[in-house]
Amino acid sequence: MSDKKHSGGVQRGPIGGQPVLVTSSLLDLHTPYSYGMMDTLSTLIQTWLQWDQDPTSRAEIEQLRDSNAVEELEKRLRNRIEFGTAGLRGRMAAGFSCMNSLIVIQASQGLAKFIRDQRSDIASHGVVIGHDARHNSKKFAALAANAFIAQKIPVFLFDQEAPTPLVPFGVSHFHAAAGIMVTASHNPAQDNGYKVYSSNGAQINRPEDGEIAQSIKDNLEPWPTAWEPLQPGEYLRSDSYQQLLPHYMDRVGKFMKSTVANWEPPKPFVYTPLHGVGGLVLPELCHSLGIDNHASVEAQEIPDPDFPTVKFPNPEESGALDLSIETADKQGRTLIIANDPDADRFAVAEKVDDKWQLLTGNHVGVLLASHILDSYDADKDWSHISVLTTTVSSGMLAKMAAAKGIHFKETLTGFKWMANVARDLEKEGKTVSFAYEEALGYMFPSVCYDKDGITAATVFLAAEAKWRSQGLTVYAKLQKLFAEFGHHETLNNYFRSPDPELTSTLFQGIRGSNCLADMKFGRFKILRWRDLTKGYDSSTADNKPDLPDDPTSQMLTLWLEGGVRFTFRGSGTEPKVKFYIESCGDSRDDAVKAVCDTFLTIREEWVERFTPSMSYSKQLPTSSGHMLTVE
Structure with a gap:
């Protein structure tokens, strides 16, 4: 792209093609483009209108241009939506920073070229593409399919709306090179997303995600057939959903x-x-x-x-x-x-x-785990069986596994970690029977390598029937588990952080204070702390953590005297700093008091001290239903 200044009027797009009207007030605005270039805003507008052939999103940019909406155009066009947590997710609107047809085409071209060039041995296995019922999901799936067909990669395209778990299941079933699910999961109606699975049926993880992101940047200009209607052909398997x-x-x-x-x-x-x-x-x-x-x-x-x-x-x-x-x-x-x-x-x-x-x-996770673990006879060696959960989920699963002699593994947050760790454990001869995360996600590798709400529902219903035959309700079964392993109370919520710099300021303040060095957190004594951003763990001989570090995210975990553990992390997808507090006590009341005291200490010792402008809910429910009212 050119960084040449223009004098106004009608200009050709940087790749040639349709004339684009630009106004002189937009011409001399220079700020760094996301790839390090110095493009004028007018050039970005031209590029968008040259590449985008979707009438709706073209009209959005044209209207903003004609009304001289400089600030909004900068927001829409200056930086690209980040290809991060297993793909893309964001608000549907025109512009490089939003979810739209052009962004889907670019992502698909990058992924298709990555598979063709870097996974050529399995490219002929094809890709599975599904979509949910959100606005534009079906259209985005068809546009994605075009990119793979252009590279002569077969496409197992779902011709109707489908649950997300069918895509990772389909990747394994068809032995495909990759999978794509067009969905924004539980986000608001104006959002959509593009979730990517690797050939092992798990969400992509590093370094593969970074390699795909680079391939996307290398293949931004739509290919000749990118906008053409999807046509039947030798590379399109349009009856895949009915088969699967x-x-x-x-x-x-x-x-x-x-x-x-x-x-x-x-x-x-x-x-x-x-x-x-x-x-x-x-x-x-x-x-x-x-x-x-x-x-x-x-x-x-x-x-x-x-x-x-x-x-x-x-x-x-x-x-x-x-x-x-x-x-x-x-x-x-x-x-x-x-x-x-x-x-x-x-x-x-x-x-x-x-x-x-x-x-x-966490409640549903330990209930499902209890049901599955009960299917293993007590008098046999089950050390080859493994269960997983993440560092922000309850520690109760580790106790339940130990009681059965079953292997337990903690992972980083998200199913991209749990699924890939499960695959690694399988290579070591383990059988991963179950994994879960506190955000209502449950994985059953016997079915697929991602969270699966359909399988979770059926397994839970079977468990409910079994417990009922034993004279137990679901809630009574949970209380029975607490009696055996200790009452585990959690308080999970967030502080609002609309600016990433604000999040950075908060964590810099925490690390620069005496709190961690002195092993004191308010009235609590710190027994151990782990900083996965910096790759530090106070409990190991070499101070290296037992989980992978990630310098691109903010994440601290503290273990406190009195059976409290909490994780404090910046969200990668939302304007939030999240906290996950858990206490294990002999009684519900003791555990509730501990998690509430911990939250108040986080607020007073960290948030109000370093970022007092951060807001939060004044009504915070704990896992047992106790409501913490904050003054």
Whole structure:
């Protein structure tokens, strides 16, 4: 691209082609382009209008140009949306910084060229491309397919909306070179995303993600066929979904039944897919398994990309299950299960003594783990079996595994880590039976190497039926586990940090204070601390951590006297600094007090001291339902 100044009027795009009208007020603005170039804003506008052939997004940029909206154009065009956590995710709008057709084309060209050049031995195995029911998801999937077909890479394209877990399952089933799922999971309606899986069926991880990101930058200009309508041909497998779904359902059913000695259906329950694609698969799967005693939330059972009945389509959010509770109360049912819109997450609520209890991801995780671990006989050596969770999830799973003689492994946050660690353990001869993370994600490698809300639902329903035969409700089973392994209370939430510099200032202040050096955190004594940003662990002989360091993110974990552990980290996808506090005590009250005291210390010793402008919720619920009200 040229950095030459122009005098206004009509200019040709930098690659040639259609004339583009530029106004003189935009011409002399120079700031560094994301690749280190010095492009004028007018050049960026020209480049966008030269490359983009989507009428809607073209019109957006043209309107902003004609109205001289310099600040908005800078925001849209100056920097590219980051190819990071397993791909892309962001607001759908025109511009290099947003999710749109051109960005999908560029990402797909980069990935296709990476596979053709760097994975040439498996390129002929093809790629699996699925999409959810969000706005533009089907269109984005078709545009992605064009890029691979241009490189003569076969495409297993889903011709209808599908749950996310079917893509990683499909990668393994078809032995594909890669997988793509067009989804923004539980994000708001205006967002979309592009999730990438490697040939092992797991989300891409470093260094592969960086190599793909570079390939994208090397292949930004749309190829000649990039915008053409998708046509039938020798490289397009458009019936892939119909082929794959029966195999997925069969695998899920077999795995679920393998976890129980005598399969029986659960008690009547209410199910909601929260306007997502889970409702296209789970009810049919339940019927095939003889589970016909569920009721759907009618207003939410059909996919709807506007999510009209919920403020946020995330079952973790307050109010998301209100219609489910209303439906359950009307029908006299005491159990609710839910998926998020792309059905990779799973949530549970149970009515206990006339009050609905929404279980946390840690609660459901240890309940599922208990059910699976119970299927292993006590008198055998199970050291080759492994279970996984992440550093921000409960420490309870490690205790449960140790009691069974089962191998336990902690990983960094996210399923891109857990899935790839699971694959590595398999190479060492381990069998990974289960993995989970506190954000309602549960992985069953027997089915696929990513979080899977459909499999989680069926396994949970089988577990509920087993516990009921033992005279236990779901909640009673959880309390029984607490009695055995200690009451684990959590308080997970966040401080709002709209500026990455603010997050950086906070962590610089923490590291520059005497807190960590003096091993004191308010009234708490620090027993151990780990800084994965700097690659430090106070508990090891060489001060190297037992997890990979990541200098691109902010993450501290502290172990405190009194059975408290907490992680403090900057979010990679949201304007937040998140905290995950857990205490294990002999009683609920002791554990609740410990997590609340820890939060107040974080606020006073760190946030108010170094970044007092950060805001936070004044009502913070702990995992058992206690509400911490902050003055």
